[in-house]
Amino acid sequence: MTGLRELQRQRVREAISTAAITLFLERGFDEVPVTEVAAAAGVSKPTLFKYFPTKEDLVLHRIADHLGEPARVVRERTPGEQPLEALRRHFLDGLAGHDPVTGLNDHPVVLAYHRMVFFTAPSLLARLHQYMARDEEGLAEVLAESTDELTAALLAGQVLATQRVLARRNWSMLAEGRPLPEVELEAVRAAELAFAMLTAS
Incomplete structure (x- = not known):
């Protein structure tokens, strides 16, 4: 409490x-x-x-609040569920809930926020990369509990890079003025494809 x-x-x-x-x-x-x-x-x-x-943390704390989330999702997955399947499910749930972290949120303030972070202030992007590196290390650490360290590190990097690409793509389509329902259909298809590629690699 x-x-x-x-x-x-x-x-x-x-x-x-x-x-x-x-x-x-x-x-x-x-x-x-x-x-x-x-x-x-x-x-x-x-x-x-x-x-x-x-100063950068004044902006990025809303992203930093998700720090450790990939590792937590893997650690708290249901018995028998594979790590990649848990991460896929979590990302799809984020899309369904229009979580801004997935890029699939068309609120004007959210769109402007993404534009500010990724395109207007290099220091924000540099600080964001520090957060991303910590998330990658945390995910690799929990993945290494069920595989070797190199495989865990490679997979963690691939998963988080995939999620960043998907989120940026979603945001870009919305920023171009495309309607949310249309973008959401594409976002789900893209996420399914991306995680299928990760599973096959």
Whole structure:
């Protein structure tokens, strides 16, 4: 059960991030100083950095909240389920729920958020790659419990690269103005194909 103190921390963290993303989307990531974000969120600059170690984390914590998810999915899979099947199922569930991490979400703020992360600020992309590397290491570690370390590392890299390609493709189609139901059908077909290729490799 989450205590009151932790709930308060979560509220403050979310308020800071929401203020930051709102300002960044309005004016650009590089154009808004951290001091302005702190003022908009009603906290001091030192308090802001207690919650977010870097300016980039103000944006990327919404992705970072998924850190460790691939490893968790494999670790918590049902008895007898293969790791790749668990990861495939989880990704398809994300598509069905229009999880922004899958790229299949056409809310204007989500589309703008992806554009900001991937195309407008190199420092955001560099920080995101650090998160991705940690996820890859975590997945490789849990996969190595049932295979050798090289196979686990290769498979982890292939799976996460596949998911990134699929998510970017989904976002791109939506950003072009294609309707969500149409993109969703393609996204599911592409995911099924991609995971079938991984299974066959």
